[in-house]
Amino acid sequence: MAQTRVVGLKSPEQAGTRPVPSDLPYEATVHDALKGVLLDNYHDINSQTVTELSREPSALEFMRFVARNQPFVVRNNRALTRIPCFSEPLRTWNAAYLSKKMNNQPVTVAMTPKGNADAVVQLPSGGSIFCKPHEILEPFDSALHFIRTQETSPSSTGATRYIQSQNDNLRSEYTDLLTDIPPSIPWASTALDTAPDAVNFWLGNSHSTSVLHKDHYENIFVQLRGAKEFTLLPPVESPCVHERSVLSATYQPRDASLKPSHLTKDDLLLGIDHPEQYVPLPTWDPDRPGDNTTAYSQYARPLRVTVEEGDMLYLPALWYHKVKQRAGDEGMCCSVNYWYDMDFTGPFQCANKFVQDVAVLGVREKA
Ligand SMILES: O=C(O)CCC(=O)C(=O)O
Numbered sequence: 001m002a003q004t005r006v007v008g009l010k011s012p013e014q015a016g017t018r019p020v021p022s023d024l025p026y027e028a029t030v031h032d033a034l035k036g037v038l039l040d041n042y043h044d045i046n047s048q049t050v051t052e053l054s055r056e057p058s059a060l061e062f063m064r065f066v067a068r069n070q071p072f073v074v075r076n077n078r079a080l081t082r083i084p085c086f087s088e089p090l091r092t093w094n095a096a097y098l099s100k101k102m103n104n105q106p107v108t109v110a111m112t113p114k115g116n117a118d119a120v121v122q123l124p125s126g127g128s129i130f131c132k133p134h135e136i137l138e139p140f141d142s143a144l145h146f147i148r149t150q151e152t153s154p155s156s157t158g159a160t161r162y163i164q165s166q167n168d169n170l171r172s173e174y175t176d177l178l179t180d181i182p183p184s185i186p187w188a189s190t191a192l193d194t195a196p197d198a199v200n201f202w203l204g205n206s207h208s209t210s211v212l213h214k215d216h217y218e219n220i221f222v223q224l225r226g227a228k229e230f231t232l233l234p235p236v237e238s239p240c241v242h243e244r245s246v247l248s249a250t251y252q253p254r255d256a257s258l259k260p261s262h263l264t265k266d267d268l269l270l271g272i273d274h275p276e277q278y279v280p281l282p283t284w285d286p287d288r289p290g291d292n293t294t295a296y297s298q299y300a301r302p303l304r305v306t307v308e309e310g311d312m313l314y315l316p317a318l319w320y321h322k323v324k325q326r327a328g329d330e331g332m333c334c335s336v337n338y339w340y341d342m343d344f345t346g347p348f349q350c351a352n353k354f355v356q357d358v359a360v361l362g363v364r365e366k367a
Pocket residue numbers: 202209210215219221228321323335337
């Protein structure tokens with residue numbers, strides 16, 4: 001067989017293979033990889049603000065954001081023209097209209113002492129509990145009335161109410177409002193090649209906050225009354241948010257004979273769920289960045305975006321989000337959102353799980 005003839009080779013060692021160039025030295029740790037390669041690279045390459053669009057995207061433009069797992073907000077600029085399919089609820093959904101349409105039907109209402117449904121509370125005795133709300137069925141008018149009056153009389157002693165079932169409630173409890181809104185977001189359904197998994201109705205006031213969490217959905221969130229302040233962290237920041245499995249409990253009346261609609265903040269006690277359940281959740285709060293930290297929390301760069309009346313937010317799958325609300329001029333904050341199942345095929349889901357698992361190693365290494 002003919003020999004390969006090479007000119008200029010100084011020694012056989014010169015042709016030996018060597019490691020590919022890496023940002024990491026040979027002695028690097030998991031921490032160096034998470035901090036230097038994952039977080040620093042991500043922050044160098046990606047925008048530190050949420051992209052603003054002045055009109056809805058086409059299916060192709062939307063797909064580009066989905067592929068990059070990047071959020072955007074469509075600003076309505078109060079012109080009520082940019083998001084034509086929501087012009088009807090933007091025009092009509094005031095308290096009187098909602099009340100008339102709903103005809104006082106019973107609806108599911110989440111009750112908590114401090115607007116802390118699905119939140120983690122720290123116990124004075126040590127440890128933490130994941131608190132789920134007490135749910136009641138209440139005539140729509142009573143819930144609406146309570147939400148609005150609590151906004152204007154903060155000293156009210158009644159438990160905080162938030163309509164936030166997140167179970168496709170628009171297509172079950174709010175069918176009378178359904179004809180005012182599109183059944184799906186056309187460009188999202190085309191791009192994702194599916195119908196929404198859930199269409200949700202949200203009604204609350206500034207007393208309720210949704211704590212940092214993530215969902216397996218591509219989320220199109222439309223603000224109709226008042227405003228919502230979103231704090232967003234991308235999935236790669238999982239090392240920063242200190243995910244832990246937290247014991248779950250549900251608020252319940254201290255006395256079963258109390259009338260549900262008259263429950264005060266003091267009437268609600270937390271009962272540990274049976275069977276015992278631990279729920280994985282971020283325990284770091286971007287608004288209290290010095291508490292419950294990991295060695296990586298200091299590197300988080302939360303994005304903040306406020307969606308105003310008529311704005312639409314695309315919140316990509318698996319982004320961590322914390323949501324505060326501001327009531328509009330009628331003392332209520334009202335939104336609808338469309339949840340599309342994320343695509344579990346391809347590398348995205350596995351890559352995220354990998355980051356999450358390596359984050360656990362990194363946090364353990366630095367503990
Ligand atoms: O509006 C809220 O309070 C929470 C919204 C949310 O978590 C969601 O749309 O996934």
